[in-house]
Amino acid sequence: MKKSIIFSLALVIISVASVNAQGFQLGIKGGVNATQIDGRSFEQGYRYGYALGGFAEINFTKHFGIQPEVLWNEYQTRTATSIGGAYDGLSNNSDINLNYLTIPILLAFKPAKFLTIHLGPQFGYLINESQTLITNGKDAFKKGDFSMVGGAQLNLAWFKFGARYFIGLNNLDDVGQMDNWKNKGVQVYVGIRII
Numbered sequence: 001m002k003k004s005i006i007f008s009l010a011l012v013i014i015s016v017a018s019v020n021a022q023g024f025q026l027g028i029k030g031g032v033n034a035t036q037i038d039g040r041s042f043e044q045g046y047r048y049g050y051a052l053g054g055f056a057e058i059n060f061t062k063h064f065g066i067q068p069e070v071l072w073n074e075y076q077t078r079t080a081t082s083i084g085g086a087y088d089g090l091s092n093n094s095d096i097n098l099n100y101l102t103i104p105i106l107l108a109f110k111p112a113k114f115l116t117i118h119l120g121p122q123f124g125y126l127i128n129e130s131q132t133l134i135t136n137g138k139d140a141f142k143k144g145d146f147s148m149v150g151g152a153q154l155n156l157a158w159f160k161f162g163a164r165y166f167i168g169l170n171n172l173d174d175v176g177q178m179d180n181w182k183n184k185g186v187q188v189y190v191g192i193r194i195i
Helices: 002-020 131-137
Strands: 023-038 047-059 064-078 095-112 115-128 144-156 159-168 182-193
Touching: 023 064, 047 095, 047 182, 064 115, 064 182, 095 144, 115 159, 144 182
Parallel strands: none
Antiparallel strands: 023 047, 023 182, 047 064, 064 095, 095 115, 115 144, 144 159, 159 182
């Protein structure tokens, strides 16, 4: 239900905005994620994954617009040595890969033609958990993730180079109330405009 509402809302925003926009562009992008999950159950420190997807730029004026995206993100982490004592069935020092389909809907502010500042929400849906965690932990993570995103992007002709920081706002722990798990990380990316 929540997925269909988020998807419908995103489609309506993109459709209405593209009709009224002063400029509309589409592109593809890919990059590297450095992420961690905050909480006593996980080792602190960033681990690397990837991001792939597409974006649209919808400009309302010369300086303002929105940039909705659809991305496949891989987040990686490792359980701490204390997780086995806190949660039955979860293994100590296990690598975890989380694959999310994320939809950031970012306000785009362009103080100059070559620079865009982004800020906005990101909705994420967990596609699959690490196979080890499914076997041992049985759906330890909630399916939905809500984050705030901020960053900057350089616009050089058809190419986009950017970096952003995101921080999760909701607890991902679906096992119990013993810990508070939240995603956070940095993404560095390269994009190319195709339309």
